[in-house]
Amino acid sequence: MRRFLTLVCLLCVAIPAGISISGCTRNPAGNYCNGLGYGLKDTDVASIFLTPQTTGISLAFGQTLAVNAPTAKTCKGVTATVGTFTYGTTNNQLVDISPSGNICAGTWNRNSGGGIPNYTICSFPNPLPSTGGLPFGTAYITATAASVTSNPVEVFIHAQVTSLALAGPTASTLTGQLSCLSQGQLAQLDSQACFVSNGTQQVLCAPPSVTSAVPPVWSCPGGLPSGVVAGAVPDCTAVLGALNYSVGNSSVASINVDTNQITAEQPGTTVITASISQGASSAGYFSTCPPATIQVTLANGATSGTITQGVQQDLVTTVYDTNINQATGRGNPITGLTLDYQSTDPIDITSSSTGGITTNFPGVASVYAICQPPTCNPAPINVTGVNGTGLSISSNPVTITTPGTASEYVWFSSPGQSQYYVPVELLSGTVGASVRMPYVPNSMIMDRTGVNLYFGSSRELMEYSTTSNTLARQDTSVPGIVLAVSPTNSQVLINDQARQLFFLYTVASGSSTTFGGMGASAAWTPDGKTLYVYDNSNLNSPTYPPGTAPAGCPGTPSITGHTDTLYVYNVNTGWSTYPLLPSPLAAVQPSCTTPPNVAALPPIQTPAVIIPSVGAYLPGNPTVAHTWCPETVPPSAANPTGIEFYPQGDSVAAQTDVLTATNDVQHGQHILGATLTGTGISLSDIGLTIPSVTLPSGPPTPIACPASANGALLPLTLTHTVTPVAVNGVTAAAVNQVVVAPNSNVAFVTYSPLLPNPPVGAKLPYYVPGSGVPNYLSLTGAGVTAPLAGAFSPDNTLFFVSTAGDNLIHYISIPQNVTAATPPRDSQQIAPSLPACIPVSAGGNDSGCTLPSTNTETVVPTTEIAVKPRSTT
Numbered sequence: 001m002r003r004f005l006t007l008v009c010l011l012c013v014a015i016p017a018g019i020s021i022s023g024c025t026r027n028p029a030g031n032y033c034n035g036l037g038y039g040l041k042d043t044d045v046a047s048i049f050l051t052p053q054t055t056g057i058s059l060a061f062g063q064t065l066a067v068n069a070p071t072a073k074t075c076k077g078v079t080a081t082v083g084t085f086t087y088g089t090t091n092n093q094l095v096d097i098s099p100s101g102n103i104c105a106g107t108w109n110r111n112s113g114g115g116i117p118n119y120t121i122c123s124f125p126n127p128l129p130s131t132g133g134l135p136f137g138t139a140y141i142t143a144t145a146a147s148v149t150s151n152p153v154e155v156f157i158h159a160q161v162t163s164l165a166l167a168g169p170t171a172s173t174l175t176g177q178l179s180c181l182s183q184g185q186l187a188q189l190d191s192q193a194c195f196v197s198n199g200t201q202q203v204l205c206a207p208p209s210v211t212s213a214v215p216p217v218w219s220c221p222g223g224l225p226s227g228v229v230a231g232a233v234p235d236c237t238a239v240l241g242a243l244n245y246s247v248g249n250s251s252v253a254s255i256n257v258d259t260n261q262i263t264a265e266q267p268g269t270t271v272i273t274a275s276i277s278q279g280a281s282s283a284g285y286f287s288t289c290p291p292a293t294i295q296v297t298l299a300n301g302a303t304s305g306t307i308t309q310g311v312q313q314d315l316v317t318t319v320y321d322t323n324i325n326q327a328t329g330r331g332n333p334i335t336g337l338t339l340d341y342q343s344t345d346p347i348d349i350t351s352s353s354t355g356g357i358t359t360n361f362p363g364v365a366s367v368y369a370i371c372q373p374p375t376c377n378p379a380p381i382n383v384t385g386v387n388g389t390g391l392s393i394s395s396n397p398v399t400i401t402t403p404g405t406a407s408e409y410v411w412f413s414s415p416g417q418s419q420y421y422v423p424v425e426l427l428s429g430t431v432g433a434s435v436r437m438p439y440v441p442n443s444m445i446m447d448r449t450g451v452n453l454y455f456g457s458s459r460e461l462m463e464y465s466t467t468s469n470t471l472a473r474q475d476t477s478v479p480g481i482v483l484a485v486s487p488t489n490s491q492v493l494i495n496d497q498a499r500q501l502f503f504l505y506t507v508a509s510g511s512s513t514t515f516g517g518m519g520a521s522a523a524w525t526p527d528g529k530t531l532y533v534y535d536n537s538n539l540n541s542p543t544y545p546p547g548t549a550p551a552g553c554p555g556t557p558s559i560t561g562h563t564d565t566l567y568v569y570n571v572n573t574g575w576s577t578y579p580l581l582p583s584p585l586a587a588v589q590p591s592c593t594t595p596p597n598v599a600a601l602p603p604i605q606t607p608a609v610i611i612p613s614v615g616a617y618l619p620g621n622p623t624v625a626h627t628w629c630p631e632t633v634p635p636s637a638a639n640p641t642g643i644e645f646y647p648q649g650d651s652v653a654a655q656t657d658v659l660t661a662t663n664d665v666q667h668g669q670h671i672l673g674a675t676l677t678g679t680g681i682s683l684s685d686i687g688l689t690i691p692s693v694t695l696p697s698g699p700p701t702p703i704a705c706p707a708s709a710n711g712a713l714l715p716l717t718l719t720h721t722v723t724p725v726a727v728n729g730v731t732a733a734a735v736n737q738v739v740v741a742p743n744s745n746v747a748f749v750t751y752s753p754l755l756p757n758p759p760v761g762a763k764l765p766y767y768v769p770g771s772g773v774p775n776y777l778s779l780t781g782a783g784v785t786a787p788l789a790g791a792f793s794p795d796n797t798l799f800f801v802s803t804a805g806d807n808l809i810h811y812i813s814i815p816q817n818v819t820a821a822t823p824p825r826d827s828q829q830i831a832p833s834l835p836a837c838i839p840v841s842a843g844g845n846d847s848g849c850t851l852p853s854t855n856t857e858t859v860v861p862t863t864e865i866a867v868k869p870r871s872t873t
Helices: 002-024
Strands: 047-049 057-060 064-066 071-073 086-089 102-104 136-145 153-158 163-167 186-188 190-197 200-205 244-247 253-256 261-264 268-276 279-288 291-297 304-306 312-314 316-321 340-343 349-351 356-359 363-371 398-402 407-413 420-425 443-446 452-456 461-465 471-475 481-485 491-496 501-506 512-516 521-524 530-534 565-570 574-579 615-618 623-627 648-652 658-661 669-677 680-689 719-727 734-740 747-752 763-767 774-778 786-792 798-804 809-813 825-830 864-870
Touching: 047 136, 057 064, 163 268, 244 253, 261 279, 291 363, 340 349, 349 363, 356 398, 407 443, 407 798, 443 481, 443 864, 452 481, 481 530, 530 615, 615 648, 615 658, 648 719, 658 734, 669 734, 669 747, 680 747, 680 763, 719 774, 734 786, 747 786, 747 798, 774 825, 786 864, 798 864
Parallel strands: 057 153, 163 279, 304 398, 481 521
Antiparallel strands: 047 071, 064 102, 086 136, 136 153, 163 190, 186 261, 190 200, 244 268, 253 261, 268 279, 291 316, 312 356, 340 363, 349 356, 363 398, 407 420, 407 864, 443 452, 452 461, 461 471, 481 491, 491 501, 501 512, 521 530, 530 565, 565 574, 615 623, 623 648, 658 669, 669 680, 680 719, 734 747, 747 763, 763 774, 786 798, 798 809, 809 825
C-alpha cells in the first residue's frame, strides 16, 4: 500500500512538469548539427576556408604578404563568429607566419631586442632551399579556430624572378613571343623564368616545350645553373605556382583567366604581362595574324563599273590572313576588321566606314580599303613588323564611274596680289560679287568635301563658307601659309615661316599641334591619316656676298629655314623627316626684302600620292618615291627602335619640278612630271607598277610589306618605266602644274610667262597619259601670254584655266574621249576682275601685297582655282 501511494505522488508531480516543458520550449536536439541533441551545435565553427585554395601563394625570398582573412562557416553554411585564428606552417624555416597572419618567405624576427618589435623583419630562409639544384621550395599554411583547421594553402618560395618570357611550341626562339594565330584560334600561355645567380640571369623554371627541345633555347642569358641539366628543370607551375596573364590590347586577343588560354581576336600584336610574387613584368607579345590580302569588288565581282547618281551600293570585301593554306593557296578569312575605305573623289563618290558607296554627283573615283594602325593591325612601336603586324595593308582599287554632268561652283583668287576672291555659279553663268578679305591672303585651298575655303595670311587663318561666301572664322593663333587641308576637312596644315613651325590645325576645336620645319607644298592621303610635306632649299631669300647686295637688301635674308627635306606625318607614327637631294626649283623666288608669310609660294604641285596610297613621289633629279613599308636600320640615339618609317621605295632618272598621279587605275597607273628645260618644258610619263599578289580567286592586290629571312623589315619597292615627252613651242619662266582629269583621260600643263616681254598667243599643252605624244590647244584671244593655273570640274566636262596677259578664265570643254578628231576646245571666257592690291611701298595699306610698287594694273590674273559640284535642282 505504501508503494502504491508513492507512485501516485510521483505521477502527480511529474505529469504537470512534463506538460509545462513541452508546451513552452523547442526540442533541444534541433540546436545540433546532427539533430540528435549532441555533438557540434549549429552555431559552432564547422569548417574554415583559407584562400587561394587552388593557385597557392608565390613569394620570393624575403617577401612578405598578409594572408587572406579566413572564412569560418557553421554546419548550416552560414558565417560563424571567430574571435581569433591561429596560423600554422609545415616548415617555419621556409615559410613563417605571424600570429596576425603575415606570411614571411623565410623567418620572422623574434625577441630581437633593442626595441625592435617581433614579426617586423623577414629574413631569407637559412639555409636557402635547393630543389634539384634550383633555389625553390614549398610549404603549407593553415588557419585554426575552435579546434577546426582550414584547408592547407601551398606557398611557393623561390629566388626573386628577374624576368618572364612567353614560351611554348609556337614561340619565337628569337623574341620569346608566340608566332601569329589566325582569328579565333587558341593557344596555351606558358613562360620560362630567370633569376640572378653569379651576376647573370639563369634559368629557374621552364615548360616542357622548352626543356625537351633539342637543344633548348633559354630566354635567360646565363643559361642553366651549374650542375643542373635541362631535363631536371621543372615547369614554372611547380616553382612559382599559377602565373596570371593580362593582355595589353583587348581588341587583339583575350585571355581565359581560369585556364590561361589566349584567343586570337583581331589582327595586331599586343604585349602580354605576367604577374607573380607581388610583381608583374612584360612576358612577351602575342600576335593575331594580319591580312595577307584585302580584296574589294563590286557585287558582281568586277573591279570597275558604273553606278547611277543617287544609287547606293556596297562593296564586297574579302580578307585572308598570312597563315597560308597550301591546299587552297590562301590564308584563313578575317571578319570584323576596322578598315578605312578611301575615295579619290569624296565630293562626288563617297565611301562609308563599312564600304558603302554613295554617288552624289557625276564623276569618276577609285575606291579602296586599307587596314592601318592604330585602328587595324596595331602593334607597339618597338615591335612594328613582328609577324607582319603594326603595318598597313591595302586592297586593290575599284573604279566607280557615275555618268552625267553637273553644274559647278568655282572660286578664283590671286594670293599675294589681291585682297579679294570671286565666286562663280555655272548654273546662272554670271560672275558673282567679289568678296573682300580682312587681309591679303598668301594661299587658298578648299577642303575635299567642298565645305570651306581656307586662306592663309601673315596675320591669321581666314575660313570662308562655300555656301554663303561669308567669313566663318578668323584665328590669329595660326598665321602662315595654308599648305593642305585633309580630305575629311578635319585638319589644316599651316606653315608659319616666321617661327618655322608647322601647325596641324584641328578645324572643329580650333586647337593645333606644332612641329618644327618649313614646307613648300603638301598632300594628304585620301583617308586623311598620312600627310606628305615637300620642301626645297631654293625657296629661301637670296643671299649675297658682302658688298654685292642690291640696294635696299638687308644684311641678312628675310626668309630662311627651307631645306631639301620630306616631312611625313602619320596618325600612328607621328612626324618623320627624310633628306632629299638638292633640286633646282624653276620658279620665282622671294626677293631679299620679302617678309615671311607674305609672299605666295610658287604653285609647286607635289607630292603625288599613289593610288592606292602606299606612298608618294617627290620632284627633283632623280624623282623619288617614299613608301609606307618601314625599314630596319641600325638603332641610334635618334632612332632607338631601329625602325625607319616611309623609306625610299623608288628612284626615277628624270628631272621633275611638278608631279601628279592619275586616279583611274583601270587605264594604268601614271606619275606625270614636268620640268623647265631652258625656257621650254619637258614632260615625263612614269608608268608605275605596285608589286601585287594574285590568289586563286579575286583580283590582284598590293603585297604586304616585305621582310628578309631574319625578320628585318624592307621597303616596298616600286618599279617603273619612263617615257620622255618634249613639249614644243612653249616659252615659260616656270612650270606650275600638271593637272590630270578625274577620269585620267587627259592632263594639262600650266606655266608662267617669261618676263618682261612674253610672247602672246600662248598655247595650252595637253597630254593623254600613256600616249607619249603631246598636243596643244590654242586659247581664244590674242593677248594670252601663259596659262597660269587650272582645275577640272568633278564631272570631267570642263577644265578651268586662268591666263596671263588677258587676265581671263577660259572654260575648256573636254570630250568623253580625247583624240585628234575630238580635241578639247576653248568654249567660253569670263573675267573675274580680281582687284589688284596696293603694297605699302606704293602708299597702300594692303599688308601682304607682293606686287611691285610700280604696278599700274587695276586687276590681276587668277592663280588659285577651287571647284565643287552643285545640284541642278
